[in-house]
Amino acid sequence: MNPPRPLEPKRAELESMTRAVADFVVDQVATLDGQPSFDLDDADALRASFREPTPQAGSSLESLLEHLRPAIAKSYNTAGPGYLAYVPGGGVYAAALAELVAAATNRYVGVTQPAPVLAQIEETAGRWLCDLMGLPDGARGLLTSGGSLSNFGAIVTARHERLGEAIQGGTLYFSEETHHCVAKAARLAGFPRSALRALPTDGRFRLQADALEAAIAADRAAGLHPFLVVANAGTTNTGAIDPLPEVLDVARANGLWAHADAAYGGFFRLAEGGEAILRGLEEYDSITLDPHKGLFMPYGLGALLVRDGAALARAHHESADYVQDVTDEGSLGFADLSPELSRDFRGLRLWLPIKLHGIGAFREQLTEKLALARWAYEELRQDERFEVMDPPQLSVVAFRLRAPAYAAERLGPELLRRVNDRRRVFLSSTRLRGRYALRLCVLSFRTHEDRVRDAVTALREEARALLG
Numbered sequence: 001m002n003p004p005r006p007l008e009p010k011r012a013e014l015e016s017m018t019r020a021v022a023d024f025v026v027d028q029v030a031t032l033d034g035q036p037s038f039d040l041d042d043a044d045a046l047r048a049s050f051r052e053p054t055p056q057a058g059s060s061l062e063s064l065l066e067h068l069r070p071a072i073a074k075s076y077n078t079a080g081p082g083y084l085a086y087v088p089g090g091g092v093y094a095a096a097l098a099e100l101v102a103a104a105t106n107r108y109v110g111v112t113q114p115a116p117v118l119a120q121i122e123e124t125a126g127r128w129l130c131d132l133m134g135l136p137d138g139a140r141g142l143l144t145s146g147g148s149l150s151n152f153g154a155i156v157t158a159r160h161e162r163l164g165e166a167i168q169g170g171t172l173y174f175s176e177e178t179h180h181c182v183a184k185a186a187r188l189a190g191f192p193r194s195a196l197r198a199l200p201t202d203g204r205f206r207l208q209a210d211a212l213e214a215a216i217a218a219d220r221a222a223g224l225h226p227f228l229v230v231a232n233a234g235t236t237n238t239g240a241i242d243p244l245p246e247v248l249d250v251a252r253a254n255g256l257w258a259h260a261d262a263a264y265g266g267f268f269r270l271a272e273g274g275e276a277i278l279r280g281l282e283e284y285d286s287i288t289l290d291p292h293k294g295l296f297m298p299y300g301l302g303a304l305l306v307r308d309g310a311a312l313a314r315a316h317h318e319s320a321d322y323v324q325d326v327t328d329e330g331s332l333g334f335a336d337l338s339p340e341l342s343r344d345f346r347g348l349r350l351w352l353p354i355k356l357h358g359i360g361a362f363r364e365q366l367t368e369k370l371a372l373a374r375w376a377y378e379e380l381r382q383d384e385r386f387e388v389m390d391p392p393q394l395s396v397v398a399f400r401l402r403a404p405a406y407a408a409e410r411l412g413p414e415l416l417r418r419v420n421d422r423r424r425v426f427l428s429s430t431r432l433r434g435r436y437a438l439r440l441c442v443l444s445f446r447t448h449e450d451r452v453r454d455a456v457t458a459l460r461e462e463a464r465a466l467l468g
């Protein structure tokens with residue numbers, strides 16, 4: 001049996017290990033264009049082979065990487081250009097390099113004092129996000145692990161600012177198209193399902209300001225305490241944008257905190273025409289963004305922006321004797337703004353790619369994605385076999401086969417299966433107003449016209465095969 005390997009490799013070994021990993025990942029990334037859009041063939045057997053007891057002895061890194069190679073291949077290829085399902089992003093490579101630097105140097109950034117310059121890097125990256133969204137000085141951008149945690153932080157902050165400790169009877173409002181993580185976060189923040197109001201949407205899947213106003217008034221009359229509205233700046237289903245200015249007016253008139261879930265859509269503010277599309281977003285009390293969606297970062301990078309940055313600290317700050325050496329009241333660290341104490345140095349994952357590429361590179365990509373979605377919409381709209389739901393408000397196209405109701409529930413999934421089985425693109429489905437629908441979401445920076453064209457061609461050919 002091999003002996004355990006020492007935990008501290010010598011310099012030469014550090015170099016050879018790093019080279020082996022570099023070769024491995026470059027091989028993964030440089031071949032993405034030719035890889036299948038998904039491959040789960042025999043994944044169960046491979047999965048079973050990874051159920052094993054804790055190893056007592058060590059192995060060579062090369063052998064472990066080779067072991068890993070097929071495990072990575074057996075997956076939806078979420079990094080590849082054909083991934084048009086759910087909400088893609090792709091994973092900018094520079095962010096992976098940043099992660100290696102952050103983890104290898106392993107500095108502590110949860111509070112400011114132990115690594116003040118690194119904490120500043122992360123704070124600067126958060127400030128950039130505030131600037132990109134048009135928020136004023138005094139706003140604060142906190143990096144999280146994703147949109148769900150950002151929405152949770154927003155609800156906790158709104159709860160603290162509007163209800164204090166008296167949360168009983170607090171009610172919150174959002175549309176029925178809102179991402180389910182909002183309801184989950186509300187429950188985690190202490191609000192029962194009976195406090196949640198999922199309001200019906202208009203013909204374009206948007207929250208209606210008058211319905212919001214009426215729901216707030218009815219709850220007030222019943223002695224409840226409306227405190228928060230969550231507006232969508234791009235729903236997951238169709239990319240719908242709630243009427244942000246009108247919803248904000250209702251919130252302001254009624255003293256509610258206005259939060260925008262812009263996890264999917266917010267970064268389109270950078271695209272050509274994006275500020276007009278997302279007009280009003282810059283006025284919200286808080287905004288959820290997901291750099292692992294619209295800034296194409298690898299999974300695990302979300303953001304919560306709060307207009308009055310101090311509100312985050314009021315909602316989250318606690319202290320303890322054992323942190324007295326590193327507690328500086330004048331400079332609140334990330335641990336004072338969120339549930340986390342120890343955390344990764346995620347700021348570098350945002351800072352490095354933006355410094356390396358410049359924000360203009362991201363703007364171009366986002367502009368292209370809007371155009372590609374509009375192109376796909378027009379193509380599908382002109383094909384009588386498809387019922388296209390709504391012109392894309394952002395980069396999602398939702399559609400279904402024009403088939404009799406009794407057949408549509410069977411033919412829709414069959415169309416999805418056939419298109420995905422070609423392995424050039426990967427789409428996903430949803431239900432709109434209770435009916436099965438397919439959706440195509442263009443958001444990976446690796447997705448360009450050729451791949452969207454492939455998706456449309458596959459949809460048309462398979463629709464013809466199914467419907468005649």
Ligand SMILES: Cc1ncc(COP(=O)(O)O)c(C=O)c1O
Nearest residue numbers: 087146147148179181236263264
């Ligand atoms: C609009 C919206 N909000 C929130 C989320 C949840 O984000 P995350 O998966 O990063 O937790 C998503 C994810 O797709 C989303 O599309």
